[in-house]
Amino acid sequence: MLADEVDRDRLVETFLQLVSIDSPTGHEEQIGRELEARFTALGCTVSMDDIGNLVAVLPGTRPDTVLLSTHMDTAGTDTGIRPIIEDGVIRTDGTTILGADDKSGIAGCLELLTILESNSEVEHPTLEFVISVGEESGLLGSRQMDLSRLSSTYGFVFDTAGAIGAITYWTPTSVYITATIHGKKAHAGVEPEKGINAVKVAAEAIAAMPLGRIDEETVANIGTITGGEARNIVPGEVTLQGMARSHDQEKLDVQLDAMRSALTEAADRHGATLDFEAEEIYRTYHIDESERPYREAARAIRSMGLEVIPRKSGGGTDGNFFNAHGIACVAMATGMVDEHAASEHIAIEDMVMACKILVTIVTQEPE
């Protein structure tokens, strides 16, 4: 079978080359140019939009067009990544992330193209590779993408951790919360009674707020508090940043209301005012096992002799955005482990197996 043509050494080499190119989120110029050249050299028609998202299209011999989604940015600000191979596992020297999120996904796509190039008789649908920027900054790249550029009707996102064989079919909606409490500044030593202490309002509001794990579907957090000017000034303004996520849209609405109410009530008690913003970053999707991307992924996984692991995830991918706009996608494991941490690593065998599944998905006989 074609999946047997996945070349372990070539795949590892490609991966190592990709992680050696710095691409912390927001700084994707160099990796973007590199990928534009590589996908072009492997037969794709490549276009880059204003913010750097790449779409690479390989014409197929079947009528369908399939979306294959990855992202080129890496989490945080780490640069100078030095990968080390130890006992079949690629990791770093422990000072940076590895960037397997999501360069393992991209390396797999390039290996797929390499295999298709030397097997031109193999039938496959048109492949539409979307390699986004800014994924790690709240899906910034995909959210700004002009979807009229895409012609896929379904697809696969190669960008999750978890055991090989995992299919992420359900993710939460994620909302970013920004609340600013406007109190009133005053001299804390001379006339504190003239002030309205915004820090105190914030403290009361947070203490009254349901946070952490709310229920099986829902989580919420206040992550930062900024405000105040000096120890002898009654603070006039405080800004809170947080987030809430739920797999259930109604439960999320209830949670957001509870957070807003806690703030409003505390502000009212003290005569402060409130600005409250809740910005949806990505929306929940739930792909049923009878839907096409799930079926095809499951068939490819089983043909490798592996078990399908249905996975409900706590986080989003670019796939949330595509699903929200009518392109049904599931997300697949690439072999990455501990993404976003200095302990991030990937077992070569897992990366090879994930790539074999990818090759199988696009070349298996249609149902």
Ligand SMILES: [Zn+2]
């Ligand atoms: Zn990722």
